[in-house]
Every structure is written in C-alpha cells, then in structure tokens.
Amino acid sequence: MIRAVALYLLLALPAAAQEVIVAGLSQNRVSITADFDGSEILIYGAVKREAPPPEGGPIEVIITVEGPSTPVAVRRKGRVAGIWVNTASVRIDSAPSFYAVASTGPLRHILSDTENLRHGITIDRVIRAIGISAEADRSGEFVEALMRVRTGEGRYRVLEGKVELTEDTLFRTDIVLPSNLTEGEYKVRLFLLRAKQVIASQERVIGVRKEGLERFLFNLAQERPLIYGLLSLVLAAVAGWGASTAFRLMRA
Amino acid sequence: MQLYLPIAEVSVNAFLILGLGGIVGFLSGMFGVGGGFLITPLLFFIGVPPAVAVATGANQVVASSISGVLAQLRRKGVDFTMGTVLLVGGVIGSAIGVWIFAWMTRRGQVDLFVQLSYVIFLGLIGAMMFQESLRSLLQSRKSGGAPIRRAHVHSWVHGLPFKMKFRASGLYISVIPPLLIGASVGVLSAIMGVGGGFILVPAMIYLLGMPTKVVIGTSLFQIIFVTAFTTVMHAVTSQTVDMLLALLLILGGVVGAQIGTRVGVRLKAEQLRILLSLLVLTVSLRIAIDLLVMPSELYSVAGVLP
Numbered sequence: 001m002i003r004a005v006a007l008y009l010l011l012a013l014p015a016a017a018q019e020v021i022v023a024g025l026s027q028n029r030v031s032i033t034a035d036f037d038g039s040e041i042l043i044y045g046a047v048k049r050e051a052p053p054p055e056g057g058p059i060e061v062i063i064t065v066e067g068p069s070t071p072v073a074v075r076r077k078g079r080v081a082g083i084w085v086n087t088a089s090v091r092i093d094s095a096p097s098f099y100a101v102a103s104t105g106p107l108r109h110i111l112s113d114t115e116n117l118r119h120g121i122t123i124d125r126v127i128r129a130i131g132i133s134a135e136a137d138r139s140g141e142f143v144e145a146l147m148r149v150r151t152g153e154g155r156y157r158v159l160e161g162k163v164e165l166t167e168d169t170l171f172r173t174d175i176v177l178p179s180n181l182t183e184g185e186y187k188v189r190l191f192l193l194r195a196k197q198v199i200a201s202q203e204r205v206i207g208v209r210k211e212g213l214e215r216f217l218f219n220l221a222q223e224r225p226l227i228y229g230l231l232s233l234v235l236a237a238v239a240g241w242g243a244s245t246a247f248r249l250m251r252a
Numbered sequence: 253m254q255l256y257l258p259i260a261e262v263s264v265n266a267f268l269i270l271g272l273g274g275i276v277g278f279l280s281g282m283f284g285v286g287g288g289f290l291i292t293p294l295l296f297f298i299g300v301p302p303a304v305a306v307a308t309g310a311n312q313v314v315a316s317s318i319s320g321v322l323a324q325l326r327r328k329g330v331d332f333t334m335g336t337v338l339l340v341g342g343v344i345g346s347a348i349g350v351w352i353f354a355w356m357t358r359r360g361q362v363d364l365f366v367q368l369s370y371v372i373f374l375g376l377i378g379a380m381m382f383q384e385s386l387r388s389l390l391q392s393r394k395s396g397g398a399p400i401r402r403a404h405v406h407s408w409v410h411g412l413p414f415k416m417k418f419r420a421s422g423l424y425i426s427v428i429p430p431l432l433i434g435a436s437v438g439v440l441s442a443i444m445g446v447g448g449g450f451i452l453v454p455a456m457i458y459l460l461g462m463p464t465k466v467v468i469g470t471s472l473f474q475i476i477f478v479t480a481f482t483t484v485m486h487a488v489t490s491q492t493v494d495m496l497l498a499l500l501l502i503l504g505g506v507v508g509a510q511i512g513t514r515v516g517v518r519l520k521a522e523q524l525r526i527l528l529s530l531l532v533l534t535v536s537l538r539i540a541i542d543l544l545v546m547p548s549e550l551y552s553v554a555g556v557l558p
Contacts, residue, residue: 034496036256037263077550083543085364086552145551179254179263180299213496214258221259221491229487232311232495233480236502240318243506248326 019059020048021202023190028204030177030186031211038179041065041206043188044172053168060103060110060193061163061171062121065206067098067155068184069128074142090135090142094128095150097182102159102173112196119191119198123147123156154178183208259494260304266500268298273312273504280316280505281323281512282519283453283468283528288313288446288479289374289535291501300497307486307493312501313447313479317472319506323513324469331420331466335473337427338434338452342478345438350485353443367539369444373451374536381454381529389522421462421470429460438478447475450532457525464521 023045030039043063053059072095078087101122103110111121120126124147132139150156155178163173177186185205192200210218221228255266272294276287288309295305324330356365412426433455441448452471456462462470487493516524 032256034255035253037254073554075552075554077547077552079546083364084545084547085543142551145549146553149549149551149553179256180261182261210258214256217258217495221487221493221495225488225491226484228491228495229484229493232483232487232493232498233314235495235499236311236315236480236483237318239499239502239506240315240509241322243510244319244322247323247507247510 018049018199019053019192020200021190021192022046022048023202023204025188025204025206027206029207029209030181031209032181032183032214033211034213036179036181036214038181039177041175041177041188042172043175043190043204044170045190045202046171047169047192054194057195059165059168060105061165062101062103062107062111062191062193063163063173063175064102064121064187064189064191065098065100065175065177066096066126066187066189067182067208068186069094069096071095072146074146076136076142076145088136090129090132090139092127092129092132092143092146095146096126097184098155098177098186099123099126099150100157100159100175102162102175104161104163104165104171106160107158110193110196115193115196115198119189119201121191123158153180155180177208181208183210255496255500257300257304257494257497259492260300260308260497262299262301264298264300264497269497269500270504272298273501274508275504276312276501277316277319277505277508277510278512278515279508279531280313280449281320281509281514282516283449283512283524283531287316287449287505288441289370289444289450289532292446293535293538295497300494301492303490303492304494304497307483307490308497308501310447310479310482310486311493311495311498312505314476314483315498315502316505316509317447317476317479319509320513321469321472321476323510324472327517328420329466329469330473331418331462331470332473333416334418334421334423334430334456334460334462334466335470337416337430338437338470338474339477341431341434342438342441342448342474343481345435345440346442346478346481347438348435349439349442352439356443366444367543369440371536371540371543373440373444374532375540377451377454378529378532378536380458381525382533384458385522385525385529389526392522418462420466421460423460423462425460433459434474437474441478441482447479449475450528453528464524468516 026042047059072092074090074092075086076088077084107122116122116125127143129143132142147156163171165171186208188204188206190202191198253266254263256263276291280287291309291312292305295309296302321330412428414427415424416427417424437448437452440451449471452474453467456467457464483493
C-alpha cells in the first residue's frame, strides 16, 4: 500500500511540476430567442506553473469549439443525358454541425500529426467517415466537399493565430457562433502544446438552448404535431380573413 | 430586424420575408394561383432548408388563398358546386400523388423528379397559355373589341353521363371531366408541393369552358383545402412547418393578395393570362437552367436520420 502510494507520488510529481490550464468562458449557456443573431463567446485562461517554464520551445495554445454531431449525406452531381443530377452519394457517420479551431500559430507548425490524430483537433480528424470508400470512387473528395461547403456556410472555421498569448501565461480568444446555430451541447477543448506535443488539456461545455417563444413552438411541433399543424391552419385562416376584412373596412 | 426561426433553425431578416410574402401574395390575388411554385424556390434561395420551405410555403398559400377567396366571394367569383367536385377529385389524386412520391423517394431521385415535373408542366402550360392569350389579344386589337365567343362549344365532353348544373359558371356538364381534372391536379400538387392553381386555372378555362370571372375564385377555393391538407401532413410526418416563418409570409401575403385581387379586376382577361403565362415560363426556364448549366458546387450536404 505504502509502496503503491510512493509509486503514485513518483509518477505524479513530474506531472504536477508541469503546466496546467486554468480556463474560463464568458458564458456557459447561449439562449436562442426570437431575436438571436449569433453570439460571441470569449474563451480565456492562464497557464498555471509550479516551477519555471521548462525548456523545449515556446508554449502554444489551441482552442476548439464543437457543436453536436449528426450523420450527413454528401451527394455529387454528374451529367446524365445533358442534365445535372445526383449520381453518387456517400453517408458520413458523424460530422459536427459547428466546428471552430483557434490557435496561437499555424497548426502544421505547432501540432504534430500523431498528436492531431490522438486528440482529434483539426476538422478532418473530427469528421467520422469510416467505410465510405466502398460507397463511391474517389470517396475522399466527398469529405473534402463537406468541409468546403460547411466552411462556406460559416459552420467550420480555422482561426490560426487568433489566440492571443501574453507572456507565455495568459491567453484569450473570441469565437463567433453563427446565427444558424443548432441546439445542443457545444464542447470547448483547450490544448497546451510545447514542441508540437500536447502537454495539458481541458474541457468545458456551452449549453445552447432555444428559449421563450422558440422553445414553445419547437416543443409543440415535436410533441403535438397534429395540434401544431392545425394551429398553423387557424393562424392562416385568421390572418387571411383579418386582412380581407381590414381592407374592406378601409375602402368602406 | 433579424429573427431566428425555431424550426428552420436559421436567422433571417424579418422585412425580407414580409416583402417576399407580399410579392407572392400580390401575384396570388391577381392570377388566382396559390404561389407555391414561387415561394418554395424563393425560400430555398434565402437559406431556408428545402423541407421547411415546402411545408411552410403550403401554410402560407392557405392564408393567401383564404384572403383571395373572400375578395372573390364579394364579386360572386366562386362556383362552390364546381369547387367541391374539383376538390373530391383532388383528394383522390393527392392520395395517388403521395404514393408516387414515396415510390420515387425509395428510388432515390425525388429531387430530379420534382425539378423535371416543374420544367415540363410549367413550361408546357406556360407556352400554351402564352400562345393562346397572345392570339386572342391580337385578335381583339384587330377587330377593335373583344371577339364574340360562344359560351360553350359542344363536343364529346357533353355526351358524358352524370350531368350537373353549375349555376355560377353557367354550365350543364358531366361531373367526370372536373373530377378527372381535380384528380390530376391533386397528383401534381402532391408531387410538386404546390396548390396546383397554375394548372387548374387554364384547365378550367380551356377544358371546362368556365368563364374567366369565376375561374380564379373557384381555383382559390380548391387550393385552400389542398394546401391545408398538405400543411397538416407535413407537420405530422416531418415537423417541418415553421410557424414563425409562416406568420411573416402570411402577414406580407394577405396584404399583397388584397392588392393583387384589385389590380387583377382592372386588367383585361387576355392581359391577365399573358402575364401569368410569362411568369410561369420564367420559373420553368429558371429551373431548366439549373438542370442544364454545370453547378459551381457539384457536391451537396444533407442531414440524414441516424
């Protein structure tokens, strides 16, 4: 028992002497209300050290924000008899609805491939596309297309050099959440790197939820679809009749 | 003013949607078409997911049609007997259409099928109407007045059984042709996600020989029920009706429909038909170009069920 504790301490000591992240978020929940038009999250923190910073190159910070993942279908058009139609389709098991990766410098300079693979940091490592090569030829292009389309929509962002690091200790970045946000848990991950190796990491969660009228309508549509449908008709009938009457009165 | 739509899950400019609803409502009131064939591509263009655009478009058409029918009612422009017969056919046809749609979905080419239906039907009807209305417009110019047309030309249609009196239309014909027309419109509206007014209006004029005065009101009357059915179906099966988006479209649409109806009354029937045919041809051409020109992005991303 004593030996086990001693072993633990021996192993734990170097870790404790290393650097750890202390992080904070400007808000840990985002409310989607009727006037929601995107949101900006400030992610900040500090590198906590028990000892002077070790040798081995400057310290770097990578911050990722990941929205809920869903399976998606990526389709490719081809020309058949003169018209453009969907000729090939690939199903991708899981792709995040939003993904932003911010860093203190260019990712290929501060992050090694093995560390990227292990922690799943860049977008292509987060998208899960297993077994798609059987579904279409040149299947890699479908994943590239998914990233290109979603980057164009502002859903995927690479923000190299957008993490500010002061005196190798304090860091901060702003992540803009777009207005076409999906509900769910948004995972924030912070990585501390030295010599392309991850030396510490930290996770936080931002809850994105519809509120007020948005919440009410969404729940009604999901839980009481028939009532919701009929209510939509009543709304249409009242508005149609109301406008007609209003116009007649205006002319009278 | 930005507004977040709870079902579509996008933020849109409220005034843009109001304006969009207004334009479509205006055309709807003027021509007696529901406007579904316009609203759906327009919503898609501003970033609303296609499934939500189709379902919410149907909801908007309900409102603008009700507003239009009420305006037509006061000038006795609705033939309820004919509308009901068309509706009976429409419900049968729509059930067949839903079945065809499901079958095409299983085959995996429903998008192409819908686009081709748009190009073919809108193109065909637009071209026919354009040619006919242009000819009668030129004729009326030459003779210096509207040509004297016989109220109804007798043909094999009039030899069919189950005759009924349609007082508002001044017709005494068999119920079989309107039932068939209603059914084919029902099929098309289920496949194309539209009310079917752009097919119904010319069919009533040219096939049934109904006077233009009652055609628009009767078409709107039938469209109300077809699109109401579609709205509830979409809400129940796929939860894609966005009430907030619909409300904005409706507010713009009902006002537009009222103005459109009044403008429509002032225009001559030939002018009205030539304008409608041009509109229908434009939409058809637009979709045809999408199919023919190489798209800038060959790939598309769509969410699928896990």
